[in-house]
Amino acid sequence: MRYQSLLIENFRGIANLEITDMKRVNLLVGRNNCGKTSVLEAVFLLSGMSNPQLPANIHNFRDLLLTSDEEFSFMFINLDFAVPISISGTIDDRKRDLSITPLYVDYRPQQPEKSKQMQGIGKRDEITASTSFARLVEGINLAFRNHQNQKFQGQISLKESKTSFMGNYKEDLLCLYLNPKTIMVQIDKQMEGLLVQKKLDTVISVLKDIEPKVADIRMGAGGMIYVDIGIDKLVPVNIMGDGMRRILAMMAAIAAMKNGVLLVDEIENGLHYASLSVMWKAIFTACKEYNVQLITTTHSYECIEAFSKVYEMIEPDGDDIRLYRIDREEDKHKAFVYTPQVLKAGIEKEFEVR
Amino acid sequence: MDKSIKIESTRLLVVEGKDECNFFKALLKHLKIDGVQLVDIGGKDKFKTEFQLLCNLENFNKIKRLGFIRDAETNPAKSAFDSICGVLKKHNLPIPVNINKIRNDTDPYVGIFIMPDNSGEGMLENLCLKTIESLPQYDCVDGFISCFVQHQPQNEKEKFNEPKAKVQTYLASRSPIVESLGLGAQKGYWDFNHLCLDDMKKFLESLFPEGILGQDSKAELTLVVKKK
Numbered sequence: 382m383r384y385q386s387l388l389i390e391n392f393r394g395i396a397n398l399e400i401t402d403m404k405r406v407n408l409l410v411g412r413n414n415c416g417k418t419s420v421l422e423a424v425f426l427l428s429g430m431s432n433p434q435l436p437a438n439i440h441n442f443r444d445l446l447l448t449s450d451e452e453f454s455f456m457f458i459n460l461d462f463a464v465p466i467s468i469s470g471t472i473d474d475r476k477r478d479l480s481i482t483p484l485y486v487d488y489r490p491q492q493p494e495k496s497k498q499m500q501g502i503g504k505r506d507e508i509t510a511s512t513s514f515a516r517l518v519e520g521i522n523l524a525f526r527n528h529q530n531q532k533f534q535g536q537i538s539l540k541e542s543k544t545s546f547m548g549n550y551k552e553d554l555l556c557l558y559l560n561p562k563t564i565m566v567q568i569d570k571q572m573e574g575l576l577v578q579k580k581l582d583t584v585i586s587v588l589k590d591i592e593p594k595v596a597d598i599r600m601g602a603g604g605m606i607y608v609d610i611g612i613d614k615l616v617p618v619n620i621m622g623d624g625m626r627r628i629l630a631m632m633a634a635i636a637a638m639k640n641g642v643l644l645v646d647e648i649e650n651g652l653h654y655a656s657l658s659v660m661w662k663a664i665f666t667a668c669k670e671y672n673v674q675l676i677t678t679t680h681s682y683e684c685i686e687a688f689s690k691v692y693e694m695i696e697p698d699g700d701d702i703r704l705y706r707i708d709r710e711e712d713k714h715k716a717f718v719y720t721p722q723v724l725k726a727g728i729e730k731e732f733e734v735r
Numbered sequence: 736m737d738k739s740i741k742i743e744s745t746r747l748l749v750v751e752g753k754d755e756c757n758f759f760k761a762l763l764k765h766l767k768i769d770g771v772q773l774v775d776i777g778g779k780d781k782f783k784t785e786f787q788l789l790c791n792l793e794n795f796n797k798i799k800r801l802g803f804i805r806d807a808e809t810n811p812a813k814s815a816f817d818s819i820c821g822v823l824k825k826h827n828l829p830i831p832v833n834i835n836k837i838r839n840d841t842d843p844y845v846g847i848f849i850m851p852d853n854s855g856e857g858m859l860e861n862l863c864l865k866t867i868e869s870l871p872q873y874d875c876v877d878g879f880i881s882c883f884v885q886h887q888p889q890n891e892k893e894k895f896n897e898p899k900a901k902v903q904t905y906l907a908s909r910s911p912i913v914e915s916l917g918l919g920a921q922k923g924y925w926d927f928n929h930l931c932l933d934d935m936k937k938f939l940e941s942l943f944p945e946g947i948l949g950q951d952s953k954a955e956l957t958l959v960v961k962k963k
Contacts, residue, residue, distance in 0.1 A: 708793055717791040732740045732785075733741045
């Protein structure tokens, strides 16, 4: 399953952004604060629209633990609950859309105690000039429609410490969000999956391109992953370089997301530029093998260059990657599309593509 | 140092090749037109791809004046004009009504000039040679090429480009020698005051006038960018 297009409205800093012509591997670039990470979060919410926990999770990914429902405003444009969030996309010609709105409760101020009434009722500073009750946000509502136009609804309330879901909906789209903070979280389970599928050899060959000493990978007790680098003892993968662990984690995640969507923020993070070609080669191959769509971000020119050159090397006439430069001018967002041919020409002729 | 191509001015002149960039840099300087960014976009098949790259650049939407100067090559000028118009249409950009007619009711203004004369076939080399036709040295160049053609190997005749050969012969005879038409322009080897360049000069002066957009369109763009 893969996204063909996306439309994001009033989510975080994005008033309106349409991304079309999406392919198997999609690389988002652009200046800081242009909304790249927000696009990944929007895809994550739309992919897991029946899971009302996700709006809280996307803040955890940013090291932001929400403590009150009012803080869900961080998702709304200009922090304004009055403007609903709308995220829609087409996956394999099937449309789905998600609308996020606040859950309001009308708040009636408590009546003053009798003694207080006797003492001070009618004092000027206690007289309200409004007839309406205060409206408080006690969570958010996620209303969504699937390709059959069936409507469903989920809710999350931090105050009530609960999530709820109404309707009979079963999600068939797998989606995983990785960023520098979360990338290693599920690696043990994902590696187990590779082990069961007898696919560890593929990962080992990729790691060998970075570190020729790598001979084998073993799973230990408690999910510990060890690497055989030809010495007397196995070495925990945690001891290996950050770049190797990240590539290992991405390979494992691609295998775990078979037929699904993988979202990776800052894909070049922790990788030396010389390893970027190895990474892209492994990703292009694995995404094709496992039929996984990758949507990812980078700031690195070397990463973009390797993205283009490696794809041309392994698929000379291929058209299954896209680069999008996300641009934000004042309140308007736009995704500028680069096909493999246009990107190649841009790099050769030194056009700025970031 | 980052040498990548970026939008640096609100006034853009798209030409084909680095040599043309050098030529028009010299011609604009001669005309005292400042603040025009020259961009080399490949011809024929490359044009569509590289123009897409140009349109994708940050701040392209801030362009106020967009000019194209290209060679007609071996086709009538209309053919090159139509080809550019097709690409402009694809990118939802304004299309001039005619060759050498600036579309000035749109944002950006757009103009297309097809060398040498907006009608027949030919190229920038034809124009440059015309500017020196009255010089006595031109007869020497002409005579040399005429003689050479008579003794040219048969297998080279088909691809022989006479205007380019004349330009190279002329430039190789000047002191100091320069290797390209554009560098020759910067050395003053072509007569920018020749009548044959009048249409092109008028085109450039109309598309990039002094005044509202002023001389300092780079500063204008910088101001716009800072507001982001």
